[in-house]
Amino acid sequence: MKAAILGAMPGINHIQRVVISDPGKPAYGEIRVRIASNSLNFHDFNVAVGVLPAAAGRILLSDGAGVVEEVGEGVTEFAPGDNVVSLFFPDWREGEATVANFSRTPGDGIDGYAVSRVVRPAGWFTHMPKGWTHSEAATLPTAGLTAWRALVVNGKIKAGDDVLILGTGGVSIFALQFALMAGARVWATTSSDEKAQWLLKKGVAGVVNYRTEPEWGKKIFDMTGGRGVDHVIEIGGPGTLSQSIAAARIGGHISLIGVFTGVTGDVSTGDIIAKQLKIKGVAVGNRAHQCDMIKALNATNIRPVIDCIFPFEEITAAFEHQIGNRHIGKICLEL
Numbered sequence: 214m215k216a217a218i219l220g221a222m223p224g225i226n227h228i229q230r231v232v233i234s235d236p237g238k239p240a241y242g243e244i245r246v247r248i249a250s251n252s253l254n255f256h257d258f259n260v261a262v263g264v265l266p267a268a269a270g271r272i273l274l275s276d277g278a279g280v281v282e283e284v285g286e287g288v289t290e291f292a293p294g295d296n297v298v299s300l301f302f303p304d305w306r307e308g309e310a311t312v313a314n315f316s317r318t319p320g321d322g323i324d325g326y327a328v329s330r331v332v333r334p335a336g337w338f339t340h341m342p343k344g345w346t347h348s349e350a351a352t353l354p355t356a357g358l359t360a361w362r363a364l365v366v367n368g369k370i371k372a373g374d375d376v377l378i379l380g381t382g383g384v385s386i387f388a389l390q391f392a393l394m395a396g397a398r399v400w401a402t403t404s405s406d407e408k409a410q411w412l413l414k415k416g417v418a419g420v421v422n423y424r425t426e427p428e429w430g431k432k433i434f435d436m437t438g439g440r441g442v443d444h445v446i447e448i449g450g451p452g453t454l455s456q457s458i459a460a461a462r463i464g465g466h467i468s469l470i471g472v473f474t475g476v477t478g479d480v481s482t483g484d485i486i487a488k489q490l491k492i493k494g495v496a497v498g499n500r501a502h503q504c505d506m507i508k509a510l511n512a513t514n515i516r517p518v519i520d521c522i523f524p525f526e527e528i529t530a531a532f533e534h535q536i537g538n539r540h541i542g543k544i545c546l547e548l
């Protein structure tokens with residue numbers, strides 16, 4: 214059975230494709246799953262290049278979807294043939310977060326889903342949305358759930374709210390879809406005029422190019438009629454936060470999600486106080502959140518935006534495509 218593992222040296226060119234032994238039969242409470250697809254996340258890239266150090270030999274990738282082949286004794290939620298999708302925090306079932314690190318995240322602290330078959334506790338998976346492909350479902354555990362948590366769980370988004378998404382990556386495009394689903398008005402930034410056209414066609418009310426317009430936050434604020442946005446999907450970090458604050462309305466909600474410009478920096482605390490903002494750190498979500506999101510997806514026509522699907526063997530090329538920032542939405546691998 215095939216797997217993609219972290220080599221002795223970090224780097225996407227050092228990822229090793231190996232043959233490993235079959236995981237065998239599921240024990241009590243476990244299921245055996247044939248993994249059909251993965252999606253890539255910036256987190257996976259950071260593990261692969263050693264920014265997030267993980268053990269050599271670690272099976273990569275946090276997100277996987279596949280088919281249940283066998284269930285162990287005591288498993289009632291799944292049966293052979295069910296389509297399932299993994300969890301970013303497999304031990305966090307509900308309520309407040311139980312971890313503040315990635316020690317139990319697949320593809321980082323523990324083995325991930327870049328592998329043909331796994332035997333894992335049944336609770337480490339949920340059912341997939343009905344009728345979705347495995348690649349579509351594999352986009353959900355990290356990017357989908359983070360956007361859901363930011364807007365629906367934490368943001369309690371309402372019809373008529375204004376939402377700002379930054380860029381056109383996996384989290385932001387899910388946020389766009391969930392915001393439109395809720396009846397919100399969506400604003401966006403991007404680095405590309407071509408992507409701006411794509412966003413406008415998808416129903417975004419207005420787009421600002423953050424490369425040519427450094428004061429994009431003020432611009433978005435003005436475009437909302439001088440009120441500002443209710444929610445910001447902040448995927449940039451310290452290099453973008455000041456402009457996100459500028460874009461927000463008084464009392465607005467900023468979901469602090471991404472680290473593209475680093476993990477520490479200057480913050481205009483005076484502006485946060487003056488605007489009485491709610492700034493909430495988001496680390497994906499729990500199993501109950503994922504079940505709620507999938508229930509909602511089963512009731513809508515939303516399908517994930519997949520930029521491209523690479524064969525499993527081309528995992529390095531898939532990561533290269535990811536860091537090229539030419540994609541819109543998600544990048545997947547098929548086993």
Ligand SMILES: NC(=O)c1ccc[n+]([C@@H]2O[C@H](COP(=O)([O-])OP(=O)(O)OC[C@H]3O[C@@H](n4cnc5c(N)ncnc54)[C@H](OP(=O)(O)O)[C@@H]3O)[C@@H](O)[C@H]2O)c1
Binds near residue numbers: 384449469
């Ligand atoms: N906290 C959490 O729970 C959580 C969960 C998932 C992801 N994340 C983090 O959130 C971020 C986004 O993840 P993702 O999976 O959506 O990544 P992704 O799909 O790789 O997103 C890439 C896109 O982000 C945009 N972007 C990059 N740098 C930017 C910047 N400085 N300002 C504005 N936009 C920028 C670009 O869009 P354009 O080409 O349109 O400019 C780029 O194409 C990453 O930092 C990731 O680690 C955090």
